[in-house]
Amino acid sequence: MFMHNKRLQYTVRVAEPNPVLASLMLEQFGGPQGELAAAMRYFTQALSETDPGRKDMLFDIATEELSHLEIIGSIVAMLNKGIKGDLAEANMAEADLYAALNQGGDSHTQSLLYGGGPSLTNSSGVPWTAAYIDSIGDPTCDLRSNIAAESRAKIVYERLINVTDDPGIKDALGFLMTREIAHQKSFEKALYAIEPNFPPGKLPGKAEFADLYVNTSQGEGDTEGPWNAGGTWQRLDDVEGSLPLDGGDGLPSVTLTDAQQEAAQALAARTMSNPESDPVTGADLGSGKLAAEMADV
Amino acid sequence: MFMHNKRLQYTVRVAEPNPVLASLMLEQFGGPQGELAAAMRYFTQALSETDPGRKDMLFDIATEELSHLEIIGSIVAMLNKGIKGDLAEANMAEADLYAALNQGGDSHTQSLLYGGGPSLTNSSGVPWTAAYIDSIGDPTCDLRSNIAAESRAKIVYERLINVTDDPGIKDALGFLMTREIAHQKSFEKALYAIEPNFPPGKLPGKAEFADLYVNTSQGEGDTEGPWNAGGTWQRLDDVEGSLPLDGGDGLPSVTLTDAQQEAAQALAARTMSNPESDPVTGADLGSGKLAAEMADV
Amino acid sequence: MFMHNKRLQYTVRVAEPNPVLASLMLEQFGGPQGELAAAMRYFTQALSETDPGRKDMLFDIATEELSHLEIIGSIVAMLNKGIKGDLAEANMAEADLYAALNQGGDSHTQSLLYGGGPSLTNSSGVPWTAAYIDSIGDPTCDLRSNIAAESRAKIVYERLINVTDDPGIKDALGFLMTREIAHQKSFEKALYAIEPNFPPGKLPGKAEFADLYVNTSQGEGDTEGPWNAGGTWQRLDDVEGSLPLDGGDGLPSVTLTDAQQEAAQALAARTMSNPESDPVTGADLGSGKLAAEMADV
Amino acid sequence: MFMHNKRLQYTVRVAEPNPVLASLMLEQFGGPQGELAAAMRYFTQALSETDPGRKDMLFDIATEELSHLEIIGSIVAMLNKGIKGDLAEANMAEADLYAALNQGGDSHTQSLLYGGGPSLTNSSGVPWTAAYIDSIGDPTCDLRSNIAAESRAKIVYERLINVTDDPGIKDALGFLMTREIAHQKSFEKALYAIEPNFPPGKLPGKAEFADLYVNTSQGEGDTEGPWNAGGTWQRLDDVEGSLPLDGGDGLPSVTLTDAQQEAAQALAARTMSNPESDPVTGADLGSGKLAAEMADV
């Protein structure tokens, strides 16, 4: 069960209202790399996790991310506090309110639609979706996903720090950014405490294709590096000449019943595009070509 | 520029049509861990990448993933080939067609809406969305995301292999699964060829919070492991007693102008929920309580 | 800040695994009337709320809803526990696993894609979206929305109770359902503690249209009731004859500059559908009519 | 069946084109509180409603909301009429067109993508989705949802009125805003004409939890009011000490078959994160720490 204390994990001191900056900050509130995505990612993993150590860690970090959602949401609420009152009380001339809403970002949507509250959208106003969450219920995969997610969140905080000079916001964002580093470390430890963890899953794969590098993009710019050369890599350069890789005919096939066969043939016959035809088309009609020709007759 | 050869990278031999199995296979066609997501993830990274080695590798793998999209899509097309003709030609009694559509999965949608073609949806019929793609334009993050994505795709193929006994499909899925292992290796090499790559980005973070583990989830089940104990970890157990971590008051604040202040106060006064009141509510009306009381008067 | 205790607010005892029932239960996990929607609705309202009583209440209830999300998610995790192991360890014959996945609902997606973990989707597999949250930052509206949301959640729990005979699940769902009743009471009290609260907002509206009932749907079935007759209602039956209600011409208009006028006219001339023409169309070509006529010539 | 008259229900007189203002107005065309949402909410309820009075009322109001969709859409069309011609006829220098598109809001998208027509998006360009509609087929819930929806729409109109000084637009918006007040009154009457209407549904709930207020958010700011104190409220302050509320162990459980048990154990063993280990991690590699240590050896 969750409990809550109305004190934040980190103090938020905002110098002055700024709805456009609020709009940018939403990236970490309701955006794909934001705190709700983090919290839900770890919370849902925790629920089905049976390994006691990971389960505990996932609940710990999920709960902290919810607390970070509260911090970033509080920053947004403070930045919007001015426009919220102004709009609700019609506290400015219409033209001034109009101008205030249209300075940049999608601050107008936060004001008109959400009344200045922090909305679960990204900075473009796109509603948060669980499609952002990539957990699949295998710990070696989910921990890799978590590691990647923490590194992404770290960078988005870094970018937000770079675009504001409000010292209180910079300080709080710096805290949030640092915690992503710490969380990444925890997930790394938990991943490598599974031995072995590569390749993920139980099935080993077909040995003949596991060290193959297929050089599908060719022409100027072909480069070698440890990702495609050296070590155990086998490199395939004549891609087209090697099709298919299995020695078959490279075509898809399926066995139909006679009745299915018949229906398929009827369908094919009924809808054939006759390659021998030279049909007049709608584009011919529409370009006036046909009319011209008929006039010639 | 892309070119295409009508031969597949791997031959697809399907034993017999099965629209329900087709529906499951869509998970890797238009699902979040599927081949379109993979191809678009690497392709969009390639376009803005300036490091020549990574750019080449990303185009190589993106192009191969498109070719895998073609393979899994061909499997779906073969599995749906029977129902496609049957439905278009009304080749069965209505009741039989109805039964064929409603055996399981969302095969009915593929048939009714997409006419048996492979649809860019997951196995539940949810349309593919670019929200699945988590690239953020920083190579140390994007490579970690790619590593995680390849590991997830590997597992989903493993699960699909486990639910079918069609040998041709098992064989092709085995090939696709193995290629994810190879791709993960390439991305790992490219990540560790960036030195240093941790923490990501330029800003180092606040040292006092980078080795801190906050034990937010307590009670029975608290566990220690390398992810929260030993090494350089500092562990905070008295979470509530330490609020906030910065020594401030733990509250959000912002400085408003006088006019903003005034509007905020007017709004607060106008919309106060009076804690001293004991209002009759709609629920009182709706539960019949009020009527009863008034009758008593 | 949030804290967590690994004990649930209410014990969850599930009789036996059942992935199809798990799929139904997702309605209250990641569905529109589910617990994440409730928690996020109240949490985001709390962040921008300035009334101390409502802010406290919103944090209280938001935190409890997160704890309910944990309960319903735990039910899902228990119901999926069997299939999770079976699929990961390939513990059954392929045909049996295939059958287990395709019994009903969208249990296949939870298994294939989410590996048996509770997914933030509804029972059809549609990912949770913040579009479900209708907060707009005005307390009289948001409290009405909360009242409505609690009543809807109550009913969905009632329906879920009606479709299972597992006594442990029925018991836990009964608890969750009851809490929605209690929450609705709190929101009702907070709404009616704002006086006045109707009409919402500051602007009073145009008096001549505030008691008007427009009888736009006519014919058999026209009915009178307190919602459109009696009291202060004025009823408009001759809808078409009264157009427009303002005494103007009922047409939209805008004043363009000369240059805009000119461009608009050029556009109109260039794209006019000539009402005097009798064009041959693509459908004529496609139906073979034209060919027939030309053959006649 | 629906019929249509090309006269609007209320005359729309727009002073001059303004694509940025058009973008704001879209909030009530294709936004979550807009007229399409209202129309579809009531229309779909009407279709399955069997109570004759409510069915008639729902068709009446749905039809009027469609007519309001026409009014707000006409405002958008007028505001975009200038840019529509300018863009289609390339009627300005490129730089001027570019500037016109980028003044604010998302007017560029309406112009580029929708060619100046009113688009079914909100003011941020997010496409309308049926996820906005919260009908669940129980009249006491749906009427509460309708009441809440009307109150929200009223406020969004109030905000739009506050940001424009075009008198014709203000007049039409004032009409639309007033009609929301009237509709709310109708829905209130219809709700309270169901007796009793609280709690919704048939199941009464567990008496011991129906008057309980759980004080989950504590610390500074705890407040009492009629929503959590007085009357029949029982208040629980020692939340953590009372876990779980049912007297059980507060843990989720399920009974697995032996085979399921075995698979679950195999999975757990294979994927255990060993708490006794002290693994070298990818982050260690990536931070250069490992290289340094190995160099020391």
Next chain:
Amino acid sequence: MFMHNKRLQYTVRVAEPNPVLASLMLEQFGGPQGELAAAMRYFTQALSETDPGRKDMLFDIATEELSHLEIIGSIVAMLNKGIKGDLAEANMAEADLYAALNQGGDSHTQSLLYGGGPSLTNSSGVPWTAAYIDSIGDPTCDLRSNIAAESRAKIVYERLINVTDDPGIKDALGFLMTREIAHQKSFEKALYAIEPNFPPGKLPGKAEFADLYVNTSQGEGDTEGPWNAGGTWQRLDDVEGSLPLDGGDGLPSVTLTDAQQEAAQALAARTMSNPESDPVTGADLGSGKLAAEMADV
């Protein structure tokens, strides 16, 4: 303005309730080719249309499509009428209700979430989205889109007719299907009454590329037909040898300022994947290879 008559445009007689069939029918209620999409497509075009003939026609057909939405929604409501009462009144044993919900399709979602009302989703439960609407405000394009949309809707009705043997439903669907044919004819006439209508828009295109067919897909299966051979077609077979088509270098370039250049170089240097390195990777750690090697030392 819209008006409504409670009589349907066509009588709906359903033989017996069937929630699974209801689920299939939703394809034309809230699906991409369904009646809401049609109605909104034409209605939004009508609002910004200035050509009087097309504007009238678009309002005519939009209004009729709304009436068809009502017909198909009424079919759904009738098919769900049994389950609606059963579920709300708990009129069956739990196990029987459970079975009734899980027969096929997504009927469970319609029942649990929407309470048996017609929901604005497709047959897979995916909520309707305005992303289905492809209007762009150019009449020659929009009419082509409308023609295509009518033809698609015709086919989906044909498929639905093929899967039911309920004579009343077949009859009503036959009516709806036929109206799509009539609407397509109208749109065809309106398109070809614009002369010329091809190519759309004002800009003529680069003559050297307008008759070029690029044979990008080669290998077995290359075919000739009127779409790529004969007439004015020029065919390019040596695709790779002709890159790029403009005679440039085929590379993207941009001129940066010195400061931008410098930042770009700093970024490149900081994040280079060193092609000369042979790094140990996380996969090496995870596969146990590194440990083995170190043990060897």
Next chain:
Amino acid sequence: MFMHNKRLQYTVRVAEPNPVLASLMLEQFGGPQGELAAAMRYFTQALSETDPGRKDMLFDIATEELSHLEIIGSIVAMLNKGIKGDLAEANMAEADLYAALNQGGDSHTQSLLYGGGPSLTNSSGVPWTAAYIDSIGDPTCDLRSNIAAESRAKIVYERLINVTDDPGIKDALGFLMTREIAHQKSFEKALYAIEPNFPPGKLPGKAEFADLYVNTSQGEGDTEGPWNAGGTWQRLDDVEGSLPLDGGDGLPSVTLTDAQQEAAQALAARTMSNPESDPVTGADLGSGKLAAEMADV
């Protein structure tokens, strides 16, 4: 299988970075009429196509559209190249970066979230969705959809050309626009090479409704043209008087079992809105009316 050459099909020369223009260009990268939509539309059709000529053509054009996706994505990458370095390296004062992000469009999102890479969103930041793809697996429909899609893409390119004066971008966009014209021609040929192709599908429709024009929108502005008058059109003006068109009662009906009947009646009785009542409502409470009345007593 796909192959790739790192040379573009057409050279991209961008004069200078401009993230706002980049944001507009995204319309054709990840927008509904953009190149990914085109490529996926034709590619998925190709996979299930069995007609050899169409299959070849669809692969040819799909592959070329992927190559166009690469061109437009390269334009975006070049336009964002400046901001990418500036943001990653914190190469400007915070205030300058802030200003650069907030000039217009949604360039801030591309920078903050995607780090300057081309994102699969439209110009408003809405993620690409497969809901844009309208293929249904019938060739006469899909070819019509393709024709319409090509014409729309042509126009969006024309609009983009009109808003930039960068000659290199204009040149590349001109090439892309022209190719849409050529593709439309191919699809037209393939459609009309199916004979007959109208009406689509097998079922002929009900003859009595196939030439009927229903004049549902009346009043001022009624117009005649070849789309509703002349030829074989029958026109119905007395719409309301002709309801329903089939001679039935125009009402929906279904036959319930006795048990279903009973449950339906119980539900109706329990939830009736009593038309004879005059209930006090929440709005009465909230407007203070009730309090006033009770005070009067």
